[in-house]
Amino acid sequence: MKTLHLSIIILLTAGLLAFTTNSVYAPCLVGVTDCGPPPGVTVSTWTDSQFYEKNDTIDLKGKLYVENYTNPIQVQIINPTNMTVQTLETFVNNNVFSIKINANFNDSGMYQIITCVKSWCDRSYFKYTAEPYHLSFNGGNYLIWYKSIADLQKIDVDVGAQALRVHISGATAEGLQFVITLPRDLIDFQSARGDQNFTVLVGAQQPDKYMQPASFKEIATNSLSRTLAIDIPYKPISDEQGIWDFKITGSDVLSGPSVFSDPPLKQFKSGIKAQDVKCNTGFELVIKSTDGSPACVKPDTASKLVELGWAKEIVSTPVNIISNMKPVIQNYTGYQSKIIPGPLILSSCGGGGYHSSSNILNSTGFHVFYNITNSGTGFDDDYVIEPGHAGTITYVINAGSSPTPYMTNSYFQKELDITNYDIFYHYVTDYEELLHNPSVTIHNGDYESCFKRPNGSCAGLSGPITGPIQASVVDHPGVNVSFDPASELLQYNDTSQGKSSQIITMTVSVDYNAPQGTYWVVLSPEECKGGKIFHLTIGNEQYRELSR
Numbered sequence: 001m002k003t004l005h006l007s008i009i010i011l012l013t014a015g016l017l018a019f020t021t022n023s024v025y026a027p028c029l030v031g032v033t034d035c036g037p038p039p040g041v042t043v044s045t046w047t048d049s050q051f052y053e054k055n056d057t058i059d060l061k062g063k064l065y066v067e068n069y070t071n072p073i074q075v076q077i078i079n080p081t082n083m084t085v086q087t088l089e090t091f092v093n094n095n096v097f098s099i100k101i102n103a104n105f106n107d108s109g110m111y112q113i114i115t116c117v118k119s120w121c122d123r124s125y126f127k128y129t130a131e132p133y134h135l136s137f138n139g140g141n142y143l144i145w146y147k148s149i150a151d152l153q154k155i156d157v158d159v160g161a162q163a164l165r166v167h168i169s170g171a172t173a174e175g176l177q178f179v180i181t182l183p184r185d186l187i188d189f190q191s192a193r194g195d196q197n198f199t200v201l202v203g204a205q206q207p208d209k210y211m212q213p214a215s216f217k218e219i220a221t222n223s224l225s226r227t228l229a230i231d232i233p234y235k236p237i238s239d240e241q242g243i244w245d246f247k248i249t250g251s252d253v254l255s256g257p258s259v260f261s262d263p264p265l266k267q268f269k270s271g272i273k274a275q276d277v278k279c280n281t282g283f284e285l286v287i288k289s290t291d292g293s294p295a296c297v298k299p300d301t302a303s304k305l306v307e308l309g310w311a312k313e314i315v316s317t318p319v320n321i322i323s324n325m326k327p328v329i330q331n332y333t334g335y336q337s338k339i340i341p342g343p344l345i346l347s348s349c350g351g352g353g354y355h356s357s358s359n360i361l362n363s364t365g366f367h368v369f370y371n372i373t374n375s376g377t378g379f380d381d382d383y384v385i386e387p388g389h390a391g392t393i394t395y396v397i398n399a400g401s402s403p404t405p406y407m408t409n410s411y412f413q414k415e416l417d418i419t420n421y422d423i424f425y426h427y428v429t430d431y432e433e434l435l436h437n438p439s440v441t442i443h444n445g446d447y448e449s450c451f452k453r454p455n456g457s458c459a460g461l462s463g464p465i466t467g468p469i470q471a472s473v474v475d476h477p478g479v480n481v482s483f484d485p486a487s488e489l490l491q492y493n494d495t496s497q498g499k500s501s502q503i504i505t506m507t508v509s510v511d512y513n514a515p516q517g518t519y520w521v522v523l524s525p526e527e528c529k530g531g532k533i534f535h536l537t538i539g540n541e542q543y544r545e546l547s548r
Helices: 006-019 251-255 257-261 264-269 299-308 431-436
Strands: 043-047 051-053 057-064 073-078 084-090 096-102 109-117 120-129 133-137 140-144 146-148 151-158 163-169 177-183 189-191 198-203 216-221 225-231 244-250 284-288 294-297 311-315 357-364 367-369 382-385 390-398 415-419 422-428 440-443 446-452 458-464 471-473 479-484 487-491 501-510 517-523 533-538
Touching: 043 109, 043 120, 051 146, 057 073, 057 109, 057 120, 073 096, 084 096, 120 146, 133 151, 140 177, 146 151, 163 177, 177 244, 198 216, 198 225, 264 294, 284 299, 294 299, 299 311, 382 390, 431 440, 446 471, 458 471, 487 501
Parallel strands: 051 120, 382 533
Antiparallel strands: 043 057, 057 096, 073 084, 073 109, 109 120, 133 140, 146 177, 151 163, 163 244, 177 225, 198 244, 216 225, 284 294, 284 311, 357 390, 367 382, 390 501, 415 487, 422 471, 422 517, 440 446, 446 458, 479 501, 517 533
8 A cells, every 4th residue: 555644754754854964953143153052952963874774783973062961871762663672871072972773673664763861852763674675586585675764665577678676655855765785696787897787767657768867876785786775856746655666777778779789890989998899689799819809790600719819708798687587596405494503512723833812803784692602611602694694794813922821932833824714613413414415424434524724624523423413514505705805924023024913804695595593603713723713693583502
């Protein structure tokens, strides 16, 4: 139902004015630059955005208009049903304050942030999306995250136009955006040179020929998705319900065959780069070896020309993945219903006379729970991330200024050459799963699970297969990890020859249908040399040991 009551529109517009700008007061007198708020106003607050999705960070800032105020500032988060869902405290420094709030609420809708000082309460508003949009298409299920002041009504796949059609309502104020994260396995646009720009059209319930190009930016990208921030038009009409339609597709699809009618050499001479020349359907673009000019030839001819040396390169035709009509999703069948970490059983780190320390500095995209089992080991922090999302963990490896006391000079290495990697451990209690696990080999009734370190040595566990299966293995299906930088060379004592510490960013991206549950994660240079250990949970709630 698309009816939007007038009272809701008025409330929404009032809320927008409250949190999209700083507090607005009467103009100052001529020559006065800071005349302060009206009498009675003690505090004003604002947020860094109009809207958030689950696990975003809300950056709330405020200004105090009371001199010598030393009490803590209390901040309340009020959900769309007018219930207080979170209360926080912060302190004032030079009449300003700030607080970061993890957006991890249950209900989607308009939230209030209430900050009270003495007899005045200031209110900021933001729109929150608790769950992604669920789209079913061609036998696949896709989770599409979005955030906006506007309301998402529906997303359709237009097979004929090779496009996604997004329908929104409630865009009744000026300066709004709609942010949408597009799964690459649903829609993408790439060439041999990497990602190509989407085209976005906007219209108000009208045929495509009347739709206009929308203003947008691609604000984030990773191996799983691309995120667009699309500007929403504003039409100040009294009965306007803020209904808009977006059509998102690859730019070549919208251009149509007429764009490719010019011969390749004519396109090239007009200033188009050889690699960007367009060929008609059924032809491949090749680059001549002699002068670097383009030519369009049949696919079977293209490979022959390269073999003969006439052409030096075949430029792949850009692909809009939605036209393939098949979701590219890995099937992770064969895994138990939930990944469980099991006991912390650590493998030997191998030789090497050095020891370092590491510490996690911060993370993004995760909901973090500390010391979840109260074991006192320091290994019980749980980093929770939902399927279809990506996050980063930033940590530091420190070689220190001296070796550990138990190391003798003959054994001690002054130089630490560390390659960054991770080892995921989890428990298997099913024989069939153990048998088919890609990290496991079975021989003479024993199993061995091995993670090959960069130096070729094996990090893993082994044991007999007798009675109830209780085996720890080292794979992590559907969880993709990379490190920046990939390695570092650190020095003890003498930092004139190098550096003694390195900050590293670990990027974790999770497939949409990755098995859910909790792993032990060990970071290089592994635990016996000072590497970090923690839990990593795929899902939407923290690991609870008793739930195993």
